[in-house]
Amino acid sequence: MDTIGNLFSFITGPVSWIIVQFHKLYGAVFGPDTGWAWGLSIVSLVIVIRICLIPLFVKQIKSMRNMQALQPKMKAIQERYKNDRQRQSEEMMKLYKETGTNPLSSCLPILLQSPFFFALYHVLSKIASGDTIGSLNQQLVDSAREAHIFGAPIAAKFMDDPGKVEALNASIVDVRIVTAIMIVLMSASQFFTQRQLMQKNVDLTVKTPYMQQQKMLMYIFPIIFAVMGINFPVGVLVYWLTTNVWTMGQQMYVINQNPTPGSKAQDHYLQRLLKSITQHGEVRGRRRRAVILAIVAKGPDRNDNERRFISSLAKAGYTAQADGTVEKVDPAVAEAEAAAARRQQPKRQTKAKRQTAPVQQGSTKHSLEKKADPGQSDQPSQQGKAGSGSTRQAKSGQRKGQQRPKHPSSKK
Incomplete structure (x- = not known):
């Protein structure tokens, strides 16, 4: 050393x-x-x-x-x-x-x-x-x-x-x-x-x-x-x-x-900012106005924390403006505008849904092809008609298809 x-x-x-x-x-x-x-x-x-x-x-x-x-x-x-x-x-x-x-x-x-x-x-x-x-x-x-x-x-x-x-x-x-x-x-x-x-x-x-x-x-x-x-x-x-x-x-x-976007610290910061706006009816501080301006400018690219902030702001009767300020409006109108913005947001799928999506699309396509081919759709029904007479037809109110065998101790 x-x-x-x-x-x-x-x-x-x-x-x-x-x-x-x-x-x-x-x-x-x-x-x-x-x-x-x-x-x-x-x-x-x-x-x-x-x-x-x-x-x-x-x-x-x-x-x-x-x-x-x-x-x-x-x-x-x-x-x-x-x-x-x-x-x-x-x-x-x-x-x-x-x-x-x-x-x-x-x-x-x-x-x-x-x-x-x-x-x-x-x-x-x-x-x-x-x-x-x-x-x-x-x-x-x-x-x-x-x-x-x-x-x-x-x-x-x-x-x-x-x-x-x-x-x-x-x-x-x-x-x-x-x-x-x-x-x-x-x-x-x-x-x-x-x-x-x-x-x-x-x-x-x-x-x-x-x-x-x-x-x-x-x-x-x-x-x-x-x-x-x-x-x-x-x-x-x-x-x-x-x-x-x-x-x-x-x-x-x-x-x-100055938290990282999408982090827990940003969520806590936006909650404090929302509380300050509802208490004073305005955005106090140039840096806070810059934060709201950046959120508004993102539009559909906002993260979950920022979308929750805009929605909570609307419930409180405020709308964020492009200059970083807020404007007092009717809560019903603000909530309607926030709901319209949420509908424009594409829903985020989970990893499991993204992985199974191609499989489901392939199976749907396969089923549509089977329905479009009349020759294939009639073949199983013709085989069923030509079957042995021992097969009982399903009565009204009973489940169609193969029946579960009864227990030997039950009455016939």
Whole structure:
């Protein structure tokens, strides 16, 4: 890990300078040698980095949505050119260019954050060994070595030997308890962040391999972080736990305010929007008007959530306008217009109906051909007339065809 840290040594200077500036601020409040001063300095470093990465986070969300929407087309290209890898790659790149999708956009926040992560690791390693680095002079290094977070030095690791921990004026038991709790919290926050994305912000009507991959990552990433966490100093665990919590909160805000079409989050958002319209009698906010404008513009291409929203709006006595506003009308008229729009919508068949449709059409066609051929239709009746006289004709009120034999004990 030291080798990786040296590769990102070019950024250790800015990272150490930011930590020192925040340490001056928090040291004046909590004391320069306290764990609160150094711990909050690391937390503030995370906040600064994540604020700078907000535009990339928005691109990441858009890229993930585009990738999910393109999965059916990508699968069709793979099946069509499965024997021609070069043509398959060309068609994929053409699809990305036409839709403006960049597959690497979903990885940009992590890739751009990694230099800061390894630089912080390198800084804390130098602090543990008592060496100066960047803006941290010997006095600040000694102060950081003495700083403890809940009894654990910020430069100590779960796998450190007792002698090294004692040199930092701490107990190995305290270090392992604190690091174990932080590793569990770090892995749990990673799991719930991915779970929140999969359960609330995914279009459940589109089943693609991309969703299965994301579901696997939901379980794999926490395990990876737990295994790697035992080799991270306490300060790095503070950094990674803070960035996970930030990501979870940032993602929750985006999901609530800008959900993926067709997802559960969109259904909840439209229910809140409907409640606001019925309470105030108008659409409040430019962004909400833009949402209604987009739904109206879709017309027959609306998903189930959007159709339910338009129908509920009509029941409440409102109709959505093309400019994103709503107009108060007679509920009966609005409901009639919504019913007419629903009749224009093609009914969505289930998978079983789609599979049995060709079979039913074939059987119907076969039966029509049999009825159209008089020679074939008369043949069974002629055979029936030529049958033996032992066959009894069905009496009035009895079921025609072969009768079920009576039980031997019953009376004849």
